[in-house]
Amino acid sequence: MTTQQLVEQIKAKKSFLCIGLDVDLNKIPKHLLDTEDPIFEFNKAIIDATHDLCVSYKPNTAFYEAYGLKGWKALERTINYINEKYPEIFTIADAKRGDIGNTSTMYAKAFFEDLAFDSVTVAPYMGKDSVEPFLAFKNKHTIMLALTSNQGAFDFQTLDVDGKELYKQVLETSKSWQNSENLMYVVGATKAEYFTEIRKIVPNSFLLVPGVGAQGGNLQDVCKYGMNDNIGLLINSSRGIIYAGNDENFAKAAAEKALELQQQMSEVLS
Numbered sequence: 536m537t538t539q540q541l542v543e544q545i546k547a548k549k550s551f552l553c554i555g556l557d558v559d560l561n562k563i564p565k566h567l568l569d570t571e572d573p574i575f576e577f578n579k580a581i582i583d584a585t586h587d588l589c590v591s592y593k594p595n596t597a598f599y600e601a602y603g604l605k606g607w608k609a610l611e612r613t614i615n616y617i618n619e620k621y622p623e624i625f626t627i628a629d630a631k632r633g634d635i636g637n638t639s640t641m642y643a644k645a646f647f648e649d650l651a652f653d654s655v656t657v658a659p660y661m662g663k664d665s666v667e668p669f670l671a672f673k674n675k676h677t678i679m680l681a682l683t684s685n686q687g688a689f690d691f692q693t694l695d696v697d698g699k700e701l702y703k704q705v706l707e708t709s710k711s712w713q714n715s716e717n718l719m720y721v722v723g724a725t726k727a728e729y730f731t732e733i734r735k736i737v738p739n740s741f742l743l744v745p746g747v748g749a750q751g752g753n754l755q756d757v758c759k760y761g762m763n764d765n766i767g768l769l770i771n772s773s774r775g776i777i778y779a780g781n782d783e784n785f786a787k788a789a790a791e792k793a794l795e796l797q798q799q800m801s802e803v804l805s
């Protein structure tokens with residue numbers, strides 16, 4: 536998917552909501568556990584109920600890898616279902632990969648070719664040659680961790696390196712990498728006060744913003760300081776939406792939560 540197609544979808548739906556599909560078998564409604572593939576059945580119901588309110592789905596691969604082969608198969612069924620039934624949706628494999636170049640190429644093939652995701656999250660710690668293999672894929676997007684939503688972000692990411700905070704070095708340096716136009720960045724909603732500085736370095740890039748909902752990030756502040764002329768934001772909520780209910784009506788409850796966020800986004804956009 537091109538960035539322009541993503542922007543058009545945002546404008547059409549008046550939404551820049553990304554729903555995180557972080558499926559935990561201990562949290563999903565009990566009746567689904569009797570089905571052959573509870574993870575997929577849960578996702579399918581959530582997707583069918585919310586696809587018109589969001590522009591993106593983000594399964595975090597940890598929640599699938601934790602269940603071994605059946606988890607990976609459910610991830611594959613989920614991405615295939617989205618791509619076949621709702622091809623306009625921007626898909627994110629939240630896998631936080633990155634390794635020496637030839638290994639990164641195989642990670643990129645796994646998520647962009649085999650699973651056909653539009654994007655994958657990567658960690659910047661191993662530098663240019665660990666990220667460029669992902670960037671080589673046309674019309675695919677590499678979403679690099681910049682300033683994360685957790686408390687540990689302050690352990691390294693905000694440390695002073697040669698007179699500049701490390702996350703700023705990461706943002707600036709990555710702009711010189713080959714095919715850097717395919718980069719997006721992760722910035723936590725819990726770090727709203729940093730968005731102005733971040734926008735000075737990457738004014739045009741899309742930012743994936745987790746941390747609204749369960750982690751307490753504020754949607755209005757993120758929009759105020761982080762939005763650009765192309766909107767430039769994908770705001771993620773996972774637990775706050777998908778676990779809004781845990782009986783037979785769970786998908787309806789999720790849609791109601793998604794609608795609350797979509798309505799706030801619609802207001803910001805108008």
Ligand SMILES: O=c1ccn([C@@H]2O[C@H](COP(=O)(O)O)[C@@H](O)[C@H]2O)c(=O)[nH]1
Binds near residue numbers: 684722723745771
């Ligand atoms: O800085 C980061 C990077 C990734 N995440 C991931 O986003 C979702 C957030 O889930 P919630 O339930 O809405 O808190 C989850 O998959 C995280 O691993 C993040 O939170 N912060």
